[in-house]
Amino acid sequence: MSERTEASVRAEVRAWLEANWNAELSLVEWRGKLADAGWGMPTWPKKWHGQDLPQALAPVVEEEFKRIGAVGTAKAGIRLLAAATILDHGTDMHKEKFLRRILTGEDTWCQLFSEPGSGSDLAGAMTRAEMRGNKWVVNGQKVWTTSAHKADWGLLLARTDWDAPKHQGLSYFILDMRQPGVVAQPLRQMNGHASFNQVFITDAEIAPEFQMGKLGEGWKVATTTLMHERRNADGLRSWATGSTRQGRIYDEERAEIATVMEPYKWYPQRAGRVDLIVERAKATGRNTDPVVRQEIARLLTMSKAAEWTARRARAAQEQGRAQGPEGSLGKLVSSHVARQAARVHTMISGADAMLSGEDGPLNGVIAEILISVPATSIAGGTDEIQRNIISERVLGMPKEPSFDTGKPFRDVPKNTVA
Amino acid sequence: MRFSFSDEQEEFRLVLRRFLAGKSPTTEVRRQMATEQGFDREAWRKLNQEMGLTAVHIPETYGGQGFGDVELGIVMEEAGRALVCAPLLASVLAATAILHGANEEQKRRLLPAIATGDKIATFAFTEANGRWDAGGVAMTATPAGGKFRLDGTKSFVLDGCAADLIVVAARKPGTNGDDGLSLFAVPSDAKELERKPLQVLDPTRKLARLTFNGVEAELIGEEGKAAAAFARTLTLATVYLASEMVGGAERLREDALAYAKMRMQFGRPIAAFQSMKHKQADMLVEVELAKSAAYYAAAAAAEGDDDLPALASLAKAAASDAYMQTAIHAIQIHGGIGFTFDNDTHLWFKRAKASEVFLGDAHHHRELMMRHWNV
Numbered sequence: 001m002s003e004r005t006e007a008s009v010r011a012e013v014r015a016w017l018e019a020n021w022n023a024e025l026s027l028v029e030w031r032g033k034l035a036d037a038g039w040g041m042p043t044w045p046k047k048w049h050g051q052d053l054p055q056a057l058a059p060v061v062e063e064e065f066k067r068i069g070a071v072g073t074a075k076a077g078i079r080l081l082a083a084a085t086i087l088d089h090g091t092d093m094h095k096e097k098f099l100r101r102i103l104t105g106e107d108t109w110c111q112l113f114s115e116p117g118s119g120s121d122l123a124g125a126m127t128r129a130e131m132r133g134n135k136w137v138v139n140g141q142k143v144w145t146t147s148a149h150k151a152d153w154g155l156l157l158a159r160t161d162w163d164a165p166k167h168q169g170l171s172y173f174i175l176d177m178r179q180p181g182v183v184a185q186p187l188r189q190m191n192g193h194a195s196f197n198q199v200f201i202t203d204a205e206i207a208p209e210f211q212m213g214k215l216g217e218g219w220k221v222a223t224t225t226l227m228h229e230r231r232n233a234d235g236l237r238s239w240a241t242g243s244t245r246q247g248r249i250y251d252e253e254r255a256e257i258a259t260v261m262e263p264y265k266w267y268p269q270r271a272g273r274v275d276l277i278v279e280r281a282k283a284t285g286r287n288t289d290p291v292v293r294q295e296i297a298r299l300l301t302m303s304k305a306a307e308w309t310a311r312r313a314r315a316a317q318e319q320g321r322a323q324g325p326e327g328s329l330g331k332l333v334s335s336h337v338a339r340q341a342a343r344v345h346t347m348i349s350g351a352d353a354m355l356s357g358e359d360g361p362l363n364g365v366i367a368e369i370l371i372s373v374p375a376t377s378i379a380g381g382t383d384e385i386q387r388n389i390i391s392e393r394v395l396g397m398p399k400e401p402s403f404d405t406g407k408p409f410r411d412v413p414k415n416t417v418a
Numbered sequence: 419m420r421f422s423f424s425d426e427q428e429e430f431r432l433v434l435r436r437f438l439a440g441k442s443p444t445t446e447v448r449r450q451m452a453t454e455q456g457f458d459r460e461a462w463r464k465l466n467q468e469m470g471l472t473a474v475h476i477p478e479t480y481g482g483q484g485f486g487d488v489e490l491g492i493v494m495e496e497a498g499r500a501l502v503c504a505p506l507l508a509s510v511l512a513a514t515a516i517l518h519g520a521n522e523e524q525k526r527r528l529l530p531a532i533a534t535g536d537k538i539a540t541f542a543f544t545e546a547n548g549r550w551d552a553g554g555v556a557m558t559a560t561p562a563g564g565k566f567r568l569d570g571t572k573s574f575v576l577d578g579c580a581a582d583l584i585v586v587a588a589r590k591p592g593t594n595g596d597d598g599l600s601l602f603a604v605p606s607d608a609k610e611l612e613r614k615p616l617q618v619l620d621p622t623r624k625l626a627r628l629t630f631n632g633v634e635a636e637l638i639g640e641e642g643k644a645a646a647a648f649a650r651t652l653t654l655a656t657v658y659l660a661s662e663m664v665g666g667a668e669r670l671r672e673d674a675l676a677y678a679k680m681r682m683q684f685g686r687p688i689a690a691f692q693s694m695k696h697k698q699a700d701m702l703v704e705v706e707l708a709k710s711a712a713y714y715a716a717a718a719a720a721e722g723d724d725d726l727p728a729l730a731s732l733a734k735a736a737a738s739d740a741y742m743q744t745a746i747h748a749i750q751i752h753g754g755i756g757f758t759f760d761n762d763t764h765l766w767f768k769r770a771k772a773s774e775v776f777l778g779d780a781h782h783h784r785e786l787m788m789r790h791w792n793v
Binding site for chain 2: 278281282287290293294296297298300301302304305306308309311312315316319321325326329332333336384386387388390391392394395396397398400401
C-alpha cells in the first residue's frame with residue numbers, strides 16, 4: 001500500500017462516510033460501524049478499531065466528520081482513559097472484551113484511584129486485594145469517583161503486597177462494578193452538588209485474568225492512566241455541546257451529553273466565571289469604584305495573560321519546538337484566576353454576596369461561584385503539588401525528601417480510616 | 419493574530435543574547451553606571467552598529483533595518499536581561515516620536531543618524547508634575563520667525579544630558595489636554611537650554627531635568643496636531659519598556675534559582691527547601707504571564723491592532739508587578755549577601771523599581787486599560 005497522504009486519507013474517509021453515515025441509526029449501531037471500520041479512533045492500531053494513522057493526519061478525519069455532521073465514538077468520562085490504558089497494558093482478551101463496547105458507549109467506566117487516606121499521595125492506596133482460592137478479593141474505600149453509580153467497570157488500584165515498599169506493592173485491576181460487594185454513594189460537596197461518589201468495596205471479587213500489567217507493577221499502569229488524564233485534561237474540562245441537527249442519532253447524542261455533563265454543570269462556576277465580571281460591574285454600578293476597577297483589571301490581566309500563555313505553549317508545540325516552561329503552568333494559573341474572580345465577584349456583589357439561590361445575584365450563580373472556587377486549587381492536583389512539580393521538573397530543583405519509600409509499606413505511618 | 423516567534427526571530431534572539439552577554443557583563447554595567455553619562459559613547463556606537471539595535475524598527479528608507487515591533491521587542495527584552503547601559507530606550511522613543519509625528523523630509527533628515535547611533539536622541543515629554551499624558555505638558559511653544567521658542571521645564575528625561583537631539587512635546591499657550599500639542603526638535607547645544615543631571619535611584623539609566631528659557635526649536639509635523647502621534651508614541655513606548663522589563667525579570671529569576679541551587683545551609687542546598695521551591699514556582703508563573711502579555715502587545719503593535727492601547731497597558735501593568743515582585747524575591751532568596759553592593763541583584767532591583775514607575779505604574783495602566791475597554 002502506498003504512503004497515506006492528507007489527500008488520500010481525506011478521500012478514503014469521505015468515501016466511507018458517504019457510504020455509511022445515516023442519521024437515523026441508533027448511536028450504538030453507528031458507533032459499532034465506526035469501531036469496525038476504524039474511523040472512530042483513527043490513530044489506534046488497525047487491529048484494534050483504528051486506522052494506524054499518524055497524529056498529524058487525525059484532524060483530517062475530524063474535519064470530514066464535521067463536514068458531513070457525523071457523530072463520533074463515545075468519548076465522555078473515563079472511558080478513553082480506560083481504553084488507552086488497556087491498549088498499552090491490557091491482554092488481547094482485555095482488548096477484545098472491552099475496547100469495542102467502550103467505543104460504542106455500551107459500557108461506562110470509572111477510575112478507582114483516590115482514597116480518603118491518599119489524595120495527593122496516590123501511591124499510598126490502602127485498598128487491599130488478596131488472592132483467596134482462585135479469585136482476588138478486594139476490600140477498601142475509594143473516593144472522588146465520577147459516575148461510579150452508573151459505571152459497568154472500574155479501573156482499580158489496590159495493594160497486593162504490604163511488605164513491599166509503597167510503589168512496588170500495588171497492582172492494577174479491572175473491577176466489575178455490578179456486584180453486591182461494590183456500593184457507590186454520592187459524596188455531597190460544600191457547594192451542594194454531588195458530582196462524585198465514594199465507593200465502598202467489601203469482599204468484591206475479581207477473576208485473575210482481569211488483572212492488568214504484572215503483579216506489583218500497578219503503579220506503572222496507573223501512571224499511564226494519569227498521563228492520559230493530564231493530556232486530556234483540557235478536553236475533559238471543556239463544555240461539550242451536541243449538534244443541533246435533526247435525526248434519531250442526534251437526539252440520542254444530545255441525551256447522552258446531557259447525562260454525562262450533568263455532574264460538571266458547576267465547573268464553569270468553579271473556574272470563577274470571569275466572563276460575568278464586566279457586565280456585573282456595570283449592572284451594579286460598582287465599575288465606578290476605583291478600588292473595584294483595580295481589582296477587575298488585575299483579574300482581566302491575569303486571565304488574558306493565562307490564555308496567551310496557553311497559546312504560546314500550543315504554538316511552540318505546533319512548530320515542533322521543545323516545550324518551554326509555559327506549558328506546565330496552566331493548572332496553577334487557573335487557581336489564581338479563579339480565586340481573584342471570586343474576590344472580585346464579592347466586591348461587586350457587596351451584601352448580596354451573602355445570598356444564594358433565588359435571593360442571590362444572578363439567581364444564585366454568584367453564590368455558586370463563591371462556594372465552588374475552592375475546588376479549583378485542589379482537584380486534579382493541589383496547587384502545592386503543582387508547585388512541587390514545576391520546581392522539580394521545570395526548574396530542576398531537588399526532589400522532596402522521601403520518608404515512605406525505603407521500607408515495607410506496612411511500617412509507613414498512615415491515616416486511620418474510620 | 420499570529421502570536422509566536424518565527425525560527426529567524428528565535429535565532430536573532432539567541433545571537434543577540436550571546437552578543438550582549440559578552441558586551442554587558444555586570445563588571446561592565448558597574449563601570450558604566452558609575453560614570454556621569456552612564457554609558458561609553460564610543461562603545462555604544464560600535465555596539466549599536468554591530469547589532470543595529472536602534473535601527474531595528476526604523477524603515478530602510480530612513481537608514482534603518484525595517485523590522486517591526488516584534489523584533490524591537492526582542493531587542494528590548496534582551497537588553498533588559500543584560501541590563502545594557504546605553505541610551506537605547508531614549509533613542510527608540512525619540513525615533514518613534516519622529517516616525518509618527520514628523521513629515522517626510524524630517525524623517526529622512528533626522529532618523530538615519532539615530533539608526534546608526536551617531537546621534538543619541540531622547541524624547542522629553544514629562545514635566546515636574548510626573549504625568550505620563552498630553553495633559554501633563556505645560557511647556558509652551560511660541561512662534562518666532564518661522565521657528566518656535568520653547569519655555570518651560572522637562573523632567574525625568576531619559577539620558578537627557580547625553581542626548582544630541584531632543585524631541586520635545588510642548589503646546590500653544592492657552593491650550594490644554596490634546597489641543598494645541600506639538601512636537602519639536604532641539605539640538606543639545608541650543609542656546610538657553612539648561613541641562614541638569616538628576617540623582618537617580620537606578621544608576622544604570624540616567625535622567626535629567628531640562629530647562630528651556632526661550633529655546634529656539636524646529637517644529638516636527640504640523641503645529642498643534644501632535645496629539646495622536648504623541649499618544650501613539652507613548653503606547654508603543656509602553657510596549658517596548660514592558661518588553662525590556664520582562665527580560666530583566668527573567669534574568670533575576672534565573673539568577674536567584676542558580677543561587678538557591680548552589681547555596682548550602684543546614685547541610686543541603688536551600689533549593690531543597692519547599693518554601694524556596696514554591697517561591698520559585700510562583701516567580702516562574704508571574705514572569706511567564708508577564709512575558710506572554712509583552713509578546714502579545716508587541717504582536718498587536720506589529721499588526722496595528724486597534725486594541726493596542728489596552729494591550730500595552732495590560733503588558734506594562736503585568737511587567738511592573740512581575741519585575742518588582744521578582745526583584746523582591748530575588749533579594750530575599752540571596753539572603754544577606756543579596757543586600758550587599760557587591761552582589762549583582764540590586765542592579766536589576768533598582769532597574770525594576772525605576773521601570774515600575776516610568777511611563778506610569780501598574781495602577782495607572784490598569785485604569786487606562788479599563789477606560790479603553792469602556793468598563
